[in-house]
Amino acid sequence: MPEWLDVAVRSLLFIIVLYLITKIIGKRQIAQLSFFEYVTGITIGSIAAEICVSPNIAIPNGLISTVIWGLIPLLAGYLGMKSKTVRDLIEGKSTVLIKDGKVLEENLKKEKYTIDELLALLRKKDIFKVADVEFAVLETDGNLNALLKKEHQPVTPKDLKMKMPPVKETQTVIMDGRILDDPLRTSGKTRSWLHGELDKLGVTLENVFIGQIDYYGELTVDLYDDKIQVPSPQERPLLLASLKKCQADLELYTLQTDSIPSKKMYQLNAERLSRIIKNTGEFLQ
Template structure:
């Protein structure tokens, strides 16, 4: 057998074995590696490379080596799930680097991290001032988890008692000019509705690269031609504008009429619309484009 053909056969064989081993071990092997998984992955790859290029006389011995490391890695992961102590030994434990706003120098030395190393990790979290940090912990995978001091945390709607609309996962109803009926059904819409919305936007189905239905039931469209601007949905902003106009008209009518009874009626309904508008604003407010 020609040497080049043997290399091709070995490559395909061991690529298949490595793929199956990775599937058995799980996604963790290709995402967050523990110390053991890191060493195991390097060793398996090295053995496969040696055998594929024919530097080892026996493929069988190479397969035994790879299977041994694969089974060992699987066993280590299994026992790590069962035992917290074993997991701490194999994967390591988290280390607190900053607590109550103070850097713990002993823990930095323990992990062999310098101030520059910690500062680089903080910058990856968009934190440039150590004084802004209340708590920081170095995870076993090398990531730094950071909790900012209360006064430095971003303001949320909950902090100001602001009601916001509940968001749901958008449904992709058109992809590459094809309607996805399952997604359309999940969004509670029909093809007839979809065709009407596309007609409103002045877009043909075959020109749509992707279209999604959001939490509010509005359709957003991206077409193949990037030079053409498709108008954004305006139903909610327009509805809010109509409510504001109606409320303003009622207040104006109350000022213009001479009838006390009519004044009272207009002001009462204007107040009702104002309360309704305040409740609906988080759901309807969206800048007109």
């Protein structure tokens, strides 16, 4: 067999082997590498690369070595799930770097981080002042998680005693000018509804690069032709305007009628609408 063909066959074979090993190990190997997994991944890649370009190494021997190194993180992960001691030994422990707005210098030295590196990690979290941090911990995968002090945390609807509707996942229902039926069914909409919404926006399906239905049930689209301006959905603002108009009409009827029962009825319903507008106004704007 020519040398170039031997290298090609070896390369294709080990691409398949590495793909299968990665699928067996799982997505965590890619998303959150521990130090142990990082070393294992580099070693597997080095073995595969060496076998691909070294005809002197027998393919079966390379396969055995690659499979063994591939099974090591799988076995380590299994043992780690069964025992916290093993998990701490393999993956390590998280380290507190900031507590009560004060940097713990000993822990910083232990992890071999400089203050500049710590400040850079904080800036990635949009934190620019150490004194604002209540608690910051360096995770085993090298990421820094930080909790701001209460007075520096962003205000949430719960802090304002506001009730918020449950947020549903945004569904991508059009991609490259084609309708995706599964996300469309998940959103509870039909093709006829979708075509109707596209007609309202004045666009054709073929010109839609991506279309999504948000948690309000509204369709937003991005077109291939960036020069075309697509109007924003108006259902919620129109509904809010209709509620306000209805409330104003009821208040007007209250002033115009001479009937005491009718006046009370109009006033009562106007107050009910006022409460509805107050509770839903944030969602309908």
